Amino acid sequence: MSFTQESEGPLATTYSSIAPQLNTDEEAQIYVGKSWPEKHRIFLIETALFTNVFLSGFDSTITASIYQLIGDEFEDVKIASWITTAYLVTCTSFQPLYGSFSDTLGRRKCMFFANSIxxxxxxxxxxxxxxxxxxxxxxxTGIGGGGLITLSTIVNSDIISPEKRGIYQSFQNILVGTGAVIGASSGGSIAAIFGWKWCFLVQVPISIAGTVFAYLFVQDQPNHTHVAGIERWKKIDFSGAFLLIIGLTAQLIFLTDASSSAGKGLEVLDWKSLAFLFLSIASLVLFAYVEKTTSAHPIIPHHLLGGSTNSILIIGFFVGFVAYAYLFTLPLYFQVVAGDTAAQAGLRLAIPAFCTPIGGLIMGISMKQTRRLPALLIGGIALMFFGNVCFLFINKSTPGWLKFLLLIPANIGQGITFPSTLFSFLFAFSVRKQATATAALYLFRSIGCVWGVAGSSSLVQTLVSRGLKKGLKDLASEEEISRLLIKLSQNTSIIRKLRPEIRDVVIASYKTGIRGVFLLSIALSLIALVLSVRAKQNITEQKAENIAAIERRISF
Structure with a gap:
């Protein structure tokens, strides 16, 4: 296998495993005397990469329709959202690290580590x-999950020629979306038939197969040189990674405590919750300082944060929040308000959710004309906004076919918006800054996803608490309401066993809480939409050579 290298400076290197423009006879001569694995090396590598990206999408959403079920089984619903947020925190924190780790230690070792973990x-x-x-x-799991997509994208850039990367990346995007859809929609069915543990165990043999393929066929990048001793570790921003992990973890603990306090009917946060909030703020401030002063390769270089690009990063955070608040609040609505089982809730989301990869495909085809990017960004966010508005019209009497239609716009919008925000950010920088720019956008979007899960859970608990105190004041004492709130924070399945008049108030309170989350998502979508219109001018004014370079080297 031959590798060709083209360079535009020390940080702008692209590798290709496909020699330029070989004719049929030359290609046949290359493979003479080689074994089947050597002849089909690209196929075998892509099998490992596509397995990874599918699992990344599947695992990131598998708990969407079962976390409530798991919380009910363990009688601890108030912290059930941590089943998802724990994964998102570590995945978010470690995702930017795999780029610098793989540059220093090599692709093969890092991929084996990520898959194994x-x-x-x-x-x-x-x-x-x-x-x-x-x-x-x-x-x-999140520690390993953070490397699945990141390393797959990096390895593809090593072995696939720039003119063909778009094709491979399109397949990768479809598999990520398909995995996410299958995870969100099948989790409830798997849990109902085999038990919730099999939602995780089913991934083990698939992951092991991907690990074996990666270990056997993925090689280190062509320019990788082994650096012995402590020098190679000096290039990795350990202090920044540590502060980022501490900051995000403390932030999530604060949100969980706030949700727990709301679930118990408490109006004031205790000093421990506030301590975690201050720890989060302090850690993230120190993280920003370290990124500006470190001699290692920073996770988020300070030159990426400033000027017109800030609006794209804010959009990335908002759309991440809206997407995950939508994904994890819908099952709660169908299970608690509509009275569906976990399996039924998953099936209701299955077909509409398949529209997410369709949105990504629309984006991929449309991006052949880069001038369409501003319209795609605006259109994708507008569809997310419209999709969240559509939810407000769903009620128990809404026909099934209409529920299906009302859930489609937000999913298509997400499929268009995620890659368009990435390209909008990348177009602001030269080619040699693409890797760090990609990591920065992914980080902001992932933080938004974390807040979308934990923040929406806290808001629902708060509004449910207020609704019960107001709606049950003539039906139960304050002490009885407090006990009910504690029981609901442990197990929502008790709703079906309540007296009809109390059950109606509880369901109405949950409906109000869930509507509150969607109203917040509508507001954030609207802000993102305004920012995207503002960013349109900045996108269209980029230099033509930067856009052309990105088209050759970067795919979404």
Missing amino acids: FALGCLGCGLSTDIFTLILMRAV
Whole structure:
């Protein structure tokens, strides 16, 4: 296998495993005397990469329709959202690190590490006997999960020629979206038929197969040179990574405590919750300082944060929040308000959710004309806004076919918006800054996803608490309402066993809380839409050579 290299400076290197423009006879001569694996090396590598990206999408959403079920089983619903947020925190924190780690240590070692940790975490989740062990193993899974898509994209840039990368990346996007859709829609069915543990155990053999393929066929990048001793570790921003992990983790603990306090009917946060909030703020401030002064390769270089690009990063945060608040609040609505089982809720989301990869495909085809990018960004966010508005018209009497139609716009919008925000950010920088720019956008979007899960859970608990105190004041004492709130924070399935007049108030309170989340999402979508219109001028004014260079080297 031959590799060709083209360079535009020390940080702008692109590798290709496909020699330029070989004719049929020359290609046949290259493969003479080679074994089947050598002849089909690209296919075997892509099998490992596509397995990884599918699992990344599948695992990131598998808990969408079962976290409530798991919380009910362990009688601890108030922290059930941590099953997802623990994964998102570690995945978000470690995702930007795999780029610098793989540059220093090599692609093969890092990919083997990420795959192995991911498989180990899934196995640990399936063997967990309490919710705290499950949350811990979800965090372990996220450490490996952070490298699945990142390293797949990096390896593709090493082995696929620039003119063909778009084709491979399109398949990758479809598999990520398909995995996410299958995870969100099948989780409830798997849990109902086999038990929720199999939602994690089913991923283990698939992950092991991907790990074996990656270990056997993925090689280090062509320009990789082994640096012995401590010098190679000096290039990695460990202090920044540590502060980022501490900051995000403390932030999530604060949100969970706020949700727990709301679920118990408490109006004031205790000093421990506020301590985590201050720790989060302090850690993230120190992280920003370290990124500006470190001699290592920073996770988020300070030159990326400033000027017109800030609006794209804010859009990335908002659309991440809206997408995950939508994804994790809908099952709660169908299970608590509509009275569906976890399996039924998953099936209601299945077909509309398949529109997310369709949106990504629309984006991929449309991006052949780069002048369409501003319209795609605006159109994608507008569809997310419209989709969240559509939810407000869903009620128990809404026909099934109409519910299906009302859930489609937000999913298509997400499929268009995610890659268009990435390209809008990348177009602001030269080619040699693409890797760090990509990491920055992914980080802001992932933080938005974390807030979308934890923040929406806290808001629902708060509004439910207020609704019950107001609606039950003539039906129950304050002490009885407080006990009910505690029971609901542990297990929502008790709603079906309540007296009809109390059950109606509880369901109405949950409906109000869920509508509150969607109203917040509508507001954030509207802000993102305004920012996208503002960013349109900045996108269209970029230099033509930067856009052309990105088209050759970067795919979404």
